[in-house]
Amino acid sequence: MKTLSKLKIINDPIYGFITIPSKLVFDLMEHKYFQRLRRISQMGFSYIVYPGAHHTRFHHALGAMFLMQKAVQALHSKGVVISEKEEEALYIAILLHDIGHGPFSHAMENSIVQNVSHEQISLLFMEALNEKFNKQLTLAIKIFRDEHPRKFLHQLVSGQLDMDRLDYLKRDSFYTGVPEGTVNAQRLIAMLNVKNDGLVVEEKGIYSVENFLVARRLMYWQVYLHKTGIVAEQLLVRVLKRAKQLSEKGIELPASDGLRFFLNHNINIENFSEEVLDTFSKLDDYDIISAMKMWVGNKDFVLKNLSKMLLNRDLLKVKVKTKPFPIQKIKEERAKLVEKFNISEEEASYFVFTGKLENQAYSMEKDTINLLKKNGNIIDVAKASDQLNLEALSKSVVKYYLCYPKNNKDSYRG
Amino acid sequence: MKTLSKLKIINDPIYGFITIPSKLVFDLMEHKYFQRLRRISQMGFSYIVYPGAHHTRFHHALGAMFLMQKAVQALHSKGVVISEKEEEALYIAILLHDIGHGPFSHAMENSIVQNVSHEQISLLFMEALNEKFNKQLTLAIKIFRDEHPRKFLHQLVSGQLDMDRLDYLKRDSFYTGVPEGTVNAQRLIAMLNVKNDGLVVEEKGIYSVENFLVARRLMYWQVYLHKTGIVAEQLLVRVLKRAKQLSEKGIELPASDGLRFFLNHNINIENFSEEVLDTFSKLDDYDIISAMKMWVGNKDFVLKNLSKMLLNRDLLKVKVKTKPFPIQKIKEERAKLVEKFNISEEEASYFVFTGKLENQAYSMEKDTINLLKKNGNIIDVAKASDQLNLEALSKSVVKYYLCYPKNNKDSYRG
Amino acid sequence: MKTLSKLKIINDPIYGFITIPSKLVFDLMEHKYFQRLRRISQMGFSYIVYPGAHHTRFHHALGAMFLMQKAVQALHSKGVVISEKEEEALYIAILLHDIGHGPFSHAMENSIVQNVSHEQISLLFMEALNEKFNKQLTLAIKIFRDEHPRKFLHQLVSGQLDMDRLDYLKRDSFYTGVPEGTVNAQRLIAMLNVKNDGLVVEEKGIYSVENFLVARRLMYWQVYLHKTGIVAEQLLVRVLKRAKQLSEKGIELPASDGLRFFLNHNINIENFSEEVLDTFSKLDDYDIISAMKMWVGNKDFVLKNLSKMLLNRDLLKVKVKTKPFPIQKIKEERAKLVEKFNISEEEASYFVFTGKLENQAYSMEKDTINLLKKNGNIIDVAKASDQLNLEALSKSVVKYYLCYPKNNKDSYRG
Amino acid sequence: MKTLSKLKIINDPIYGFITIPSKLVFDLMEHKYFQRLRRISQMGFSYIVYPGAHHTRFHHALGAMFLMQKAVQALHSKGVVISEKEEEALYIAILLHDIGHGPFSHAMENSIVQNVSHEQISLLFMEALNEKFNKQLTLAIKIFRDEHPRKFLHQLVSGQLDMDRLDYLKRDSFYTGVPEGTVNAQRLIAMLNVKNDGLVVEEKGIYSVENFLVARRLMYWQVYLHKTGIVAEQLLVRVLKRAKQLSEKGIELPASDGLRFFLNHNINIENFSEEVLDTFSKLDDYDIISAMKMWVGNKDFVLKNLSKMLLNRDLLKVKVKTKPFPIQKIKEERAKLVEKFNISEEEASYFVFTGKLENQAYSMEKDTINLLKKNGNIIDVAKASDQLNLEALSKSVVKYYLCYPKNNKDSYRG
Secondary structure (H helix, E strand, C coil): CCCCCCCCEEEECCCEEEECCCHHHHHHHHCHHHHHHHHCECCHHHHHCCCCCCCEHHHHHHHHHHHHHHHHHHHHHCCCCCCHHHHHHHHHHHHCCCCCCCCCHHHHCCCCCCCCCHHHHHHHHHHHHHHHCCCCCHHHHHHHCCCCCCHHHHHHHCCCCCHHHHHHHHHHHHHHCCHHHCCCHHHHHHCEEEECCEEEEEHHHHHHHHHHHHHHHHHHHHHHCCHHHHHHHHHHHHHHHHHHHHHHCCCCCCCCHHHHHHHHCCCCCCCCCHHHHHHHCCCCHHHHHHHHHHHCCCCCHHHHHHHHHHHCCCCCEEEEECCCCCHHHHHHHHHHHHHHHCCCHHHHCCCCEEEEEEECCCCCCCCCCEEECCCCCEEEHHHHCCCCCHHHHCCCEEEEEEEECCCCCCCCCC | CCCCCCCCEEEECCCEEEECCCHHHHHHHHCHHHHHHHHCECCHHHHHCCCCCCCEHHHHHHHHHHHHHHHHHHHHHCCCCCCHHHHHHHHHHHHCCCCCCCCCHHHHCCCCCCCCCHHHHHHHHHHHHHHHCCCCCHHHHHHHCCCCCCHHHHHHHCCCCCHHHHHHHHHHHHHHCCHHHCCCHHHHHHCEEEECCEEEEEHHHHHHHHHHHHHHHHHHHHHHCCHHHHHHHHHHHHHHHHHHHHHHCCCCCCCCHHHHHHHHCCCCCCCCCHHHHHHHCCCCHHHHHHHHHHHCCCCCHHHHHHHHHHHCCCCCEEEEECCCCCHHHHHHHHHHHHHHHCCCHHHHCCCCEEEEEEECCCCCCCCCCEEECCCCCEEEHHHHCCCCCHHHHCCCEEEEEEEECCCCCCCCCC | CCCCCCCCEEEECCCEEEECCCHHHHHHHHCHHHHHHHHCECCHHHHHCCCCCCCEHHHHHHHHHHHHHHHHHHHHHCCCCCCHHHHHHHHHHHHHCCCCCCCCHHHHHHCCCCCCCHHHHHHHHHHHHHHHCCCCCHHHHHHHCCCCCCHHHHHHHCCCCCHHHHHHHHHHHHHHCCHHHCCCHHHHHHCEEEECCEEEEEHHHHHHHHHHHHHHHHHHHHHHCCHHHHHHHHHHHHHHHHHHHHHHCCCCCCCCHHHHHHHHCCCCCCCCCHHHHHHHCCCCHHHHHHHHHHHCCCCCHHHHHHHHHHHCCCCCEEEEECCCCCHHHHHHHHHHHHHHHCCCHHHHCCCCEEEEEEECCCCCCCCCCEEECCCCCEEEHHHHCCCCCHHHHCCCEEEEEEEECCCCCCCCCC | CCCCCCCCEEEECCCEEEECCCHHHHHHHHCHHHHHHHHCECCHHHHHCCCCCCCEHHHHHHHHHHHHHHHHHHHHHCCCCCCHHHHHHHHHHHHCCCCCCCCCHHHHHHCCCCCCCHHHHHHHHHHHHHHHCCCCCHHHHHHHCCCCCCHHHHHHHCCCCCHHHHHHHHHHHHHHCCHHHCCCHHHHHHCEEEECCEEEEEHHHHHHHHHHHHHHHHHHHHHHCCHHHHHHHHHHHHHHHHHHHHHHCCCCCCCCHHHHHHHHCCCCCCCCCHHHHHHHCCCCHHHHHHHHHHHCCCCCHHHHHHHHHHHCCCCCEEEEECCCCCHHHHHHHHHHHHHHHCCCHHHHCCCCEEEEEEECCCCCCCCCCEEECCCCCEEEHHHHCCCCCHHHHCCCEEEEEEEECCCCCCCCCC
16 A cells, blocks of 8 residues: 555544545545535434434545454454455445445435435446546455455445444444444454454454444434434435426426436436436535425425425424324325315325335344354354344334324415 | 423433423424524534534534523522523523524625624524514523623623533534543533622632633634635635625526525625525525535636535645735735636635634633632632733734645646 | 532532532431442452452442432423422432442352341441431431332332442443443433333333343443453452351451451341441451451461462453353362362362353343333333343343363462 | 464553553563552542542553553654564553552652652562563663663653653543543644654644643642642641651551551661562552551541541541741641640641642753654744743642641541
């Protein structure tokens, strides 16, 4: 790795200082594709519930890279060989793992584009950067795609105990002010080892792994799937869906050039060309919020009211249950709206809708977290735990929500 | 105070939980004027240096209100009488003290508007809200304007040791990751008392006050006046100045309705009507960033390049000295640009400019911090300190900066 | 409650400041019975593993009282009536709940005395103090003994979610540097309520309760039952057992007067007179360590070597398994010692021994943690959890340990 | 450095994990001379004011070694050459820098021994260990004594900005719960460099240095020189002085063998033989507290009452002033005691006495903190600071205290 001529350190409230490991990493960070992540919120609209949660994808990427540096040190100290090239590739892969996120992160994956995941777009960005940076990202891309023979390198970037998860749990619990969701990343990393090119956790780290899984579960229910945050996210998805619907009908909506492009075109993985990628690279949270600020003046009942709700935090009510809501109930609620505002049932469906929340704290099917026993054997953590019954954690928990307007307010006036 | 039917608590990474003290406070928080503060960054462009610093005016206002609750409790426990009406007025005054901030906070005060301070606009908002809320804010406004006979109430809202400063120092040091800038707000508040209707600190709190002043000084030089942050702020001021200049020439620039209004009108305190206020209430950071994202495609050399610099964090270089920079030096740098890009000298002056940084940690002239001695006497903290020489802290420190383009990059290409 | 003439605040690294709620509480704290807790380590010999863990019973008692003040505030804000007398009684009961702990806490309960629990001794102290303080502790004692009709008051002092547990988990995780063992006491307390005079947690607090139980489990296995800590504790128990055995044989051992009394007498709950209590009140960690420092020079092989091991941290080896160790293995190890040092088998048994570790994170049998559903119903938390399978946590987990000397050192030389 | 076969990590609440850098360091830590530091409180009797402050010299030594590892990394990254031998020597020197502290740290230097500083005794210990460890400590001792040509190595161990100070300020502020006394050790270390074999701080670190000096000053007045802590320390010095006086008169006092030796002999640096050192190595806080617990039953009025005061925290009153107390006042107070208890004036002087507190935050005379300017020049930090007037901090501040008995209690009864 070519090191920097001057030590660059970045302040981080969580880790203290983050050091930039190489010239190439620094140059990637300076690229506008990466700088754009400064304008993409890590937790979407969660700040509507947790006002401290305004941290960005940019910051999370730096944090995950910091943890990767610690992981490399820990593995080195145990005699695991990681070449300088592999090391730099790890830093690049983790730095760019989320670069494909669109505005407000997950909300975009099925509204702005059609069934394109952010991981796919991250890969497109990495390949574009690989061209610009003289093929120096080739190994990082291989690791990211899990095409490098040393599987543990990929697992450090993407797995059930990767540096991504360790950082986002720590960071999100920190910024939301939910301290019990924290994980002891330092200890988990100190327990890592490699066996048969696979990532393992030393046996005595079992309680830390349990704690990590339970903390993650808590963060899901208490934060990521918080019902008010869900309402906001669903409203956002529907604002964009409506905007797209209107655009398709030929109605011109005020929007930034970038956003207008995606409203006017159906982009899926097949037609995601280099030009599309460049347009995508101009999108961030600011395009969405600004558009909504213009749309509150629009004459379309749906677009106007959904935008207003989000901007003024005057959201729909929401109920959460363990069973699906009866269709009849939904129909009734919609009918009320149809009558009250003289709108179509389809329009009413933007304000009354139901959906599913799902959380699986641990998957026993794919890329399990493995413990390394003192005798050298390897065992899935879910089978090793004496009491906590981690198998229970591998069951999906499903809940259902119903969103509908508050009666006591008439925030729908024309 | 009419309490809330349900206890509302808000998570805060710094204080744990913030409780909303009354129905009226809750309703004010729900108003769109206040919700708008969610979209105004507390520290402007500082996140360009400190990537964690994305917290908002909204969050700071809640934090300052939390500290005010603690201050009321502390004073109560010492027998200081504060009526329920005064108490609620204090919470309202501190909650709304910054509501007049425009996008990116201070940068706006002399570009979007002409010599209108955010305090003046805060007052306009409070008066507008007072109308909407049945004159329930009258006492809060009196306290804010220092027209209430019990002066210490105003000092808690605005003074050299007010709840505003305590929160912003704590919060900014927390989010930037500069822990040595923190202050022990809890201890300072525990030391407060009232004497002759003036706020005082008990004598034994002197070291805490010293620490507070030195921490504030550190935060100024290390964070608020950090040279890279200054460049960003100055570029922002110049982007807007240029946009206004072009608008005045009749060139139509893409911008949100709100921003366009202020580009097209010269607003000062005299013509700041209710309609202007309502338009102002629609402005936030998103209008500015979105406008710049459109302006990177503009054909004006200055507007385009300044916008690009800010968005891609490819800033000007900056030097800081204790003496002013010679005019000759500035002229030379501008001349280089004129030649290189074939632009006018006036245009070049947007990329080469100088300015002054000033910091006074403590003022002995106005509203001093007073200690209450055991014998009942009162003394200015600057005169009580045995060693630290706080008088020295009351001298203004002035530095000068010079901004100019990097040579080694040609980020100015057409 | 008679308040203090001057506000007394005590610094605490965890909560910031602890305020003393009343004159009576202050006077109890000043009593030498309570001051003695400054010399009793909260976590016994755990500092041998976690060098930060030198906090005392004194500090824990203050912390638990602080949380009790928060609990009273939270319940008040929900309309639960707690009279001033009950409030002060709560503070006294929690302050004194551990006053009966002997040196090194739990190690004493079956060595210094015979089957007397620290709770029983706490009660004896409370009764003695009740005499000295004009019967002002009567209600506190009733609450402590669960003889007050309002059961929730007792549950706040002693139950599966009491202020004792909340503080010790928070404090022990803090001082050991095991941050993932922390609990969000503030949030759990904010979720408390009272239904039918029983303590309940509001339904939405379920994830916090789960987190609390899992954190407690982690603290048990990682800290309280850490194998090195267990060795130290077992050595301590055996040092005292040996000292008692020698005393019974008429061998005079150097020791403080207090310790000598308990070595020379068999004290159980029947003969625990007022005089015995006063002697007990003179015992603390210093008596034990000082005695061991003298005993390293004793000619008894067992007493000398056990003392040396503890003082110089040159402990026995330990293995932990989920099945009992075969008797044959133990016999073999003892035989080696008998031969090597020419000691009796009984003496060898002080250096080679086995035992059981047991941990039950939650009990469904007694005083369960109950959730208050929105419909007003009450449900055991173990039955409400959707996924975590808290019932699994209510199974006891048992492990077995074997302690035996290191071969490679001869720390037994005469 | 011979590394450990197994990575040893130690939990620390402040730094997370501390790693032991080499086999030799590990073996030194295991030695009973070092293990003894587990029984010596870092802050003496300060826990009487700050109940959290029970951390030990053992823990501080580990913490300072951790910071030294960070300093070595930082200097390496700047191209400063430190050989492996020098590196290990640095770790040993900082680990053992305080090994000579007697019980309750500073209180012993002029009571147990005669004018022997703990640094001198540390050196004796290092030399004794050097014998036991095959001369492997020779370089560490040279660095400790400032006899190694590369002066900055000594400065890292002992100077105005050494790893000792950085750790104790951080640790003491953490355990006392005085967060505003903290220093950003990580940042200060990142700013270190070496110029002409002298330790320097890069110019931009000036605010961190200022903050460090002011934090240190605050810790002195608020914590180390807290008046109640001073009373306790002075009482302890006087208990031992009295005990020695009585011993000299031939009165046999109960005490541990180690303590009795020092009561019966006048040990100064001349007669501090190897045997004396070995006896000294058996002394710790437990000898002192245990002795006082026995002395509360002694018939000597002075010894008994001083011991009781300390154990039950029923201390003398204390006043602090900036001017000396008049002799007349002291005489009067003593006369009252003489009359009340029928004791000699000399005996009364143990309960009524005066003394001086002195604090100099920064010394400009010796081993100044030097800044490295961008032009390569070096300047004393006190001369570089623009505003804070660090020269003022280099003046000694002197205060005077007077201790005397409370009237309203008769804690002197026979």
